[in-house]
Amino acid sequence: MNTKTKTISGLYLLCIICIGVFCSSTVFGQRSDSISTNSKYKRIAKTPQIKGDVPVYKPNYTPGSSFTPYSSLLSHNKNGKQEKVLSVLKVYPNPVDDQVNLVLRLEREANIAIKIMDLLGNEVVTLANERVSAGEQTKTYTIPNRLNSGIYFLRIVTGSETVVKRISVL
Numbered sequence: 563m564n565t566k567t568k569t570i571s572g573l574y575l576l577c578i579i580c581i582g583v584f585c586s587s588t589v590f591g592q593r594s595d596s597i598s599t600n601s602k603y604k605r606i607a608k609t610p611q612i613k614g615d616v617p618v619y620k621p622n623y624t625p626g627s628s629f630t631p632y633s634s635l636l637s638h639n640k641n642g643k644q645e646k647v648l649s650v651l652k653v654y655p656n657p658v659d660d661q662v663n664l665v666l667r668l669e670r671e672a673n674i675a676i677k678i679m680d681l682l683g684n685e686v687v688t689l690a691n692e693r694v695s696a697g698e699q700t701k702t703y704t705i706p707n708r709l710n711s712g713i714y715f716l717r718i719v720t721g722s723e724t725v726v727k728r729i730s731v732l
Contacts, residue, residue, distance in 0.1 A: 647672055648720040650727060651698070657730035662689075662716070664701045671695050672720045676703065678729075679715040686714065705731060 652665040664676070676690040689703040709731050716727045 645669060646723070648674075648718065648723045648725060650718055650725045653716060653727045653729060657732050658705055659732045660707075661702055661704045662729065664703070664716075664718075665698070666701070666718065667698045668694055668696050668720070675717075675719045676701075677717045677719075678705075678709070679717050679726075681713060681715075683715075 647669045649667040650664070651667060652663075654663050654665075656662075666674075668674075672694060674690065674692060674694045675688070677685050678687040678689065680686050686709065687706055690701070711731050714729050714731055716729050718725045718727070
């Protein structure tokens with residue numbers, strides 16, 4: 563036999579022996595799950611308790627105090643439902659060229675923010691951020707010429723209310 567054949571047959575025999583040895587043992591390099599009594603490990607009889615002075619949390623609210631929950635700060639009607647403060651009646655002309663008109667109704671005086679958003683929801687332009695009196699209002703805003711033609715969203719925010727209208731810019 564030549565050297566190459568001897569080497570291959572030796573490796574083959576070595577592989578058979580290794581497979582026989584490793585496959586006969588059930589677990590490789592692990593100890594048994596149960597700990598015997600003569601083990602070097604110490605068995606803990608009970609779980610250790612952490613002791614310390616931690617004060618109990620008590621909120622600063624007492625019945626009859628001047629505490630006002632957030633939900634009562636919002637205006638509600640007699641049925642307990644939240645009143646709608648903002649109503650956007652009309653956005654014209656659409657498609658928009660150089661200015662946009664907005665007809666809206668406010669139930670009470672409020673701060674209003676009007677922004678133009680792109681299709682991804684990124685703010686492009688803030689048209690207004692002002693205090694508006696109650697009642698029906700007609701507002702006219704100039705569209706900046708840096709705005710490319712395409713589809714945008716007009717977002718009108720009053721307090722916790724948001725109204726979004728779709729506009730096309732020429």
